Amino acid sequence: MDCIFCDIINKSASAEVLFENEKVISFLDIRPINYGHTLVITKNHFDNFLLVPDDELSELIRVTKVMSNAIIKGLNSEGFNIVANTGRAAGQSIFHFHFHIIPRFRNDNFSFKPNLKSYDNGSMKEFAEKIKMAL
Numbered sequence: 001m002d003c004i005f006c007d008i009i010n011k012s013a014s015a016e017v018l019f020e021n022e023k024v025i026s027f028l029d030i031r032p033i034n035y036g037h038t039l040v041i042t043k044n045h046f047d048n049f050l051l052v053p054d055d056e057l058s059e060l061i062r063v064t065k066v067m068s069n070a071i072i073k074g075l076n077s078e079g080f081n082i083v084a085n086t087g088r089a090a091g092q093s094i095f096h097f098h099f100h101i102i103p104r105f106r107n108d109n110f111s112f113k114p115n116l117k118s119y120d121n122g123s124m125k126e127f128a129e130k131i132k133m134a135l
């Protein structure tokens, strides 16, 4: 299976690695939204968020927090977004699950530009019921 992130883990592809332990590795995104845009991934390959076992996800989010702190301190970032795209419809392009940490600055010209919807009469409850029934 071809996976650029597995290649980075195996050191057959290069990356600007920021942190690494037994389970998790973090490196700079080569196409940053803002400079310092960081990725955090498990060393085991999982296609998406839903497939990552809880213990590995727990370590992944712990390291994501550590990296976020380092971005704030190291880059004087005023904030950050943690993003995880899951599925092609959500813009996932590399199918080895990863968190993005995007350093943010006032007036950095980046926006998710949401087109916010409104719920029609009663439809909010319908959506809530569909989700709750699936729990």
Ligand SMILES: [Zn+2]
Residues within 6 Å of the ligand: 003, 004, 005, 006, 007, 044, 045, 046, 095, 096
């Ligand atoms: Zn992989």
